[in-house]
Amino acid sequence: MALVTVAAATLPSVPLDFLGNRDRILESIRIAKEKGATLRTGPELEIPGYGCLDHHLEGDTFLHSLEVLADIISDEVCQDMLIDLGVGVRHRNVRYNTRVFCTYRKIFCIRPKMALANDGLYREARHFTAWSKPRQVEAYYLDSILRRVTGQTTVPIGDMILSTPDTAVACESCEELFVPLNPSIFTGLNGAEITLNSSASHAELRKLRTRLELISNSTRKLGGIYIYANATGLDEGRMLHDGSSMVIQNGEVLAQGSQFSLAPVEVTVATVDIEKVRSYRSSISRNVQAARQPDFPRVECDLVLSRPVEDIWLSNQPEISPTIELRILDPMEEIHAATAVYLWQYLTRVNLAGFFLALSGGLDSSTVALFVYGMARLVLLSISRGEQTTLQDLRRVTGDENFTPVTPQDIVSRLLHTCYMGTVNSSEETEGRAKRFAEMIGAYHSNIAIDETVTAHENMVQKALNFKPKYQVAGGSSAENLAKQNIQARSRMVIAYSLAQLSTTARNLPRAGSALLVLGSGNVDEDASSADIAPLGSISKNDAKAFQRWAREKWDLPILTEFMEATPTAELLPLSAGVQDDESENEIGMTYAELSVFGIMRKVDKLGPWSAYLRLLSEWRDRPGYGPREIAEKVYKFYRSHALNRHKSCTITPSVHLSPYDPDDNRYDLRPFLYVINWPWQFGKIRSHVEQLEEKLAEKK
Numbered sequence: 016m017a018l019v020t021v022a023a024a025t026l027p028s029v030p031l032d033f034l035g036n037r038d039r040i041l042e043s044i045r046i047a048k049e050k051g052a053t054l055r056t057g058p059e060l061e062i063p064g065y066g067c068l069d070h071h072l073e074g075d076t077f078l079h080s081l082e083v084l085a086d087i088i089s090d091e092v093c094q095d096m097l098i099d100l101g102v103g104v105r106h107r108n109v110r111y112n113t114r115v116f117c118t119y120r121k122i123f124c125i126r127p128k129m130a131l132a133n134d135g136l137y138r139e140a141r142h143f144t145a146w147s148k149p150r151q152v153e154a155y156y157l158d159s160i161l162r163r164v165t166g167q168t169t170v171p172i173g174d175m176i177l178s179t180p181d182t183a184v185a186c187e188s189c190e191e192l193f194v195p196l197n198p199s200i201f202t203g204l205n206g207a208e209i210t211l212n213s214s215a216s217h218a219e220l221r222k223l224r225t226r227l228e229l230i231s232n233s234t235r236k237l238g239g240i241y242i243y244a245n246a247t248g249l250d251e252g253r254m255l256h257d258g259s260s261m262v263i264q265n266g267e268v269l270a271q272g273s274q275f276s277l278a279p280v281e282v283t284v285a286t287v288d289i290e291k292v293r294s295y296r297s298s299i300s301r302n303v304q305a306a307r308q309p310d311f312p313r314v315e316c317d318l319v320l321s322r323p324v325e326d327i328w329l330s331n332q333p334e335i336s337p338t339i340e341l342r343i344l345d346p347m348e349e350i351h352a353a354t355a356v357y358l359w360q361y362l363t364r365v366n367l368a369g370f371f372l373a374l375s376g377g378l379d380s381s382t383v384a385l386f387v388y389g390m391a392r393l394v395l396l397s398i399s400r401g402e403q404t405t406l407q408d409l410r411r412v413t414g415d416e417n418f419t420p421v422t423p424q425d426i427v428s429r430l431l432h433t434c435y436m437g438t439v440n441s442s443e444e445t446e447g448r449a450k451r452f453a454e455m456i457g458a459y460h461s462n463i464a465i466d467e468t469v470t471a472h473e474n475m476v477q478k479a480l481n482f483k484p485k486y487q488v489a490g491g492s493s494a495e496n497l498a499k500q501n502i503q504a505r506s507r508m509v510i511a512y513s514l515a516q517l518s519t520t521a522r523n524l525p526r527a528g529s530a531l532l533v534l535g536s537g538n539v540d541e542d543a544s545s546a547d548i549a550p551l552g553s554i555s556k557n558d559a560k561a562f563q564r565w566a567r568e569k570w571d572l573p574i575l576t577e578f579m580e581a582t583p584t585a586e587l588l589p590l591s592a593g594v595q596d597d598e599s600e601n602e603i604g605m606t607y608a609e610l611s612v613f614g615i616m617r618k619v620d621k622l623g624p625w626s627a628y629l630r631l632l633s634e635w636r637d638r639p640g641y642g643p644r645e646i647a648e649k650v651y652k653f654y655r656s657h658a659l660n661r662h663k664s665c666t667i668t669p670s671v672h673l674s675p676y677d678p679d680d681n682r683y684d685l686r687p688f689l690y691v692i693n694w695p696w697q698f699g700k701i702r703s704h705v706e707q708l709e710e711k712l713a714e715k716k
Contacts, residue, residue: 017181017289017321018335021209022047023244023260024057025272025281027360028215030064030251031076037062037083039280040100044092046282053320055282056099056211058246058256059189060112062087063103065215066251071142077105084115085164093119097179097318099186101213103143106155106172112143114186114213116177116316121165124314125155125172129198132190136217136254136672136683139190149174149201152312174198175312176207181321182289183207183313189214192229203237204305208292214245218257218353220346220558220673223274226259227341235266238295240287247276249360253679255353255671262287262336265295269336274344275352277359277397279404285336289321347565350558350673354386354550355393357671361532361548362430363408368529369430371515372536373507374453374460376435376445379551380536381452381578382559384433385566386550387534388456391426392570414525424457432518432531434461436507438469440589448577455574459522461514468506473499486589500588508545535668539677540610544666552670553677555614556607604652613653614676618684624654624697628704643708647701654697658690
């Protein structure tokens with residue numbers, strides 16, 4: 016037997032927090048060592064923080080990263096351990112995203128990333144260059160600070176395998192796992208028995224199983240030990256990493272970390288038997304391919320990673336890790352955990368005193384309030400587990416050095432100010448529902464009428480234009496109708512910021528004078544620039560409804576039934592206009608379920624108007640009332656409205672990325688915002704096809 020205890024560190028990826036990142040890395044090494052590990056890996060670019068974005072172009076970022084690297088390997092905690100650290104380096108004036116294999120006062124080699132993530136949320140090719148020389152190494156000249164620490168002048172950089180006296184170690188970083196020919200295939204066939212994957216993989220609903228299947232299938236075919244270390248928590252503001260570091264051997268999970276956690280450092284440890292890899296590989300049809308593999312450069316490492324079984328027995332070190340079932344969160348649990356971590360880390364990082372939310376009594380704003388309540392539940396759970404950092408952060412944010420919460424409502428009462436902003440168009444039903452819900456979750460609640468503010472704005476318009484707009488129900492045009500609704504909505508935004516700025520002062524809270532973060536309640540289909548952050552901005556209406564159903568049962572909140580069954584309305588029209596149904600065909604021309612279909616087709620499937628029309632001809636063929644012309648009208652409506660409103664995504668309120676059709680053009684959806692909105696060629700082609708299809712259908716009859 017050759018027993019090795021390995022460790023995967025799950026750490027926050029905080030851009031440019033060199034001091035905090037260094038301390039968390041050292042703490043992860045200490046924990047790994049205490050648990051008997053001789054090999055430790057961590058997240059991608061863990062020293063500077065993955066989400067530095069264009070700071071990766073600055074010389075300071077590389078300088079400080081190497082200073083931190085020197086600090087880490089100067090610490091005696093690194094003795095007798097093989098440490099894998101993520102850092103950017105410049106080699107021959109080319110920037111590389113690399114892993115550094117090192118130990119106490121020594122660097123063995125540097126392995127650059129060979130496949131860069133450059134779509135969706137990622138722009139790695141803007142900041143780094145992929146290593147393009149397979150199975151080749153060069154001499155990397157160490158900076159003076161590393162020379163002083165190590166006494167070395169050069170180390171190998173490139174595509175290699177690290178050979179120890181008892182095993183062979185290789186690595187691949189994040190995106191390299193997702194490409195068709197991932198590097199671990201070739202290093203594994205060439206004898207590497209342990210593969211390290213440092214990752215900064217973002218959270219997205221229903222995504223974790225994809226990672227597991229990729230790793231499991233790779234090691235199931237090839238055999239081997241795969242150590243996956245992912246970052247956790249909020250990155251640069253929009254990307255949330257979800258942890259779930261794991262150790263997999265021969266396709267079986269041996270250890271898994273938390274998918275979402277508030278812990279600043281989490282270390283996932285497993286003890287593996289390398290002989291299991293060797294026996295597994297002898298029993299599968301890989302040996303002919305392995306025998307003809309071109310050789311990799313080998314870098315010699317004098318560290319012995321394995322321990323005799325008698326040493327582990329005598330020292331009470333962990334026994335061989337048994338197979339476990341991977342924990343996959345329900346999508347609604349993912350929404351809860353992701354939004355909770357997002358809200359908490361955003362708040363503690365900006366160090367404001369809490370949140371302000373305009374609570375309308377409708378589904379969207381109540382869901383955002385529910386997210387804050389869920390955050391409070393996660394914070395309380397973290398504190399109950401003894402995580403002192405969470406308690407210290409809570410006391411810092413609230414300004415109460417002695418605050419020790421007992422219930423989630425205790426936390427919500429300190430951190431959330433909700434306000435119902437009614438007008439003459441509002442109903443007693445929504446007003447009462449908002450008040451009762453705020454009381455149930457513990458929020459500080461205000462109830463105000465904003466008619467005077469709305470009237471003041473309308474009077475200013477009248478003075479400027481010598482024109483007084485009217486609602487359509489009173490004989491006004493559609494433009495007048497929309498303007499009067501927008502005055503109400505934008506007045507609420509101005510009032511929200513005023514109240515958020517003065518709330519702590521007026522209530523004489525410990526942090527009087529500190530502002531509150533204004534929360535927006537737009538979902539992925541209707542987000543706008545009207546708040547500081549939009550927790551719901553990457554979540555569909557359908558998922559929001561499903562989340563409320565889940566929370567109603569899990570958290571015993573029967574009042575949520577009222578929100579789910581209520582007719583969706585912004586209450587911006589006079590009551591004399593009847594019930595305003597925001598999901599009706601008359602209001603927006605399509606349902607939220609249909610909007611989700613179009614969002615996926617446009618962004619995920621990358622379909623233009625013509626291809627979307629053809630797709631829907633097949634998928635909606637059997638829908639009652641949906642002939643070719645009706646489907647075409649839906650396509651016209653969506654793509655024209657998208658083109659007309661795309662510019663709003665340029666100033667969209669930041670939200671955590673959780674859906675594959677996030678409209679945020681600052682990071683995820685890099686499409687133009689200026690179009691010829693009637694799509695003359697595309698729509699003309701669709702119209703022609705509809706006419707031809709209708710003629711053929713008529714002939715069949």
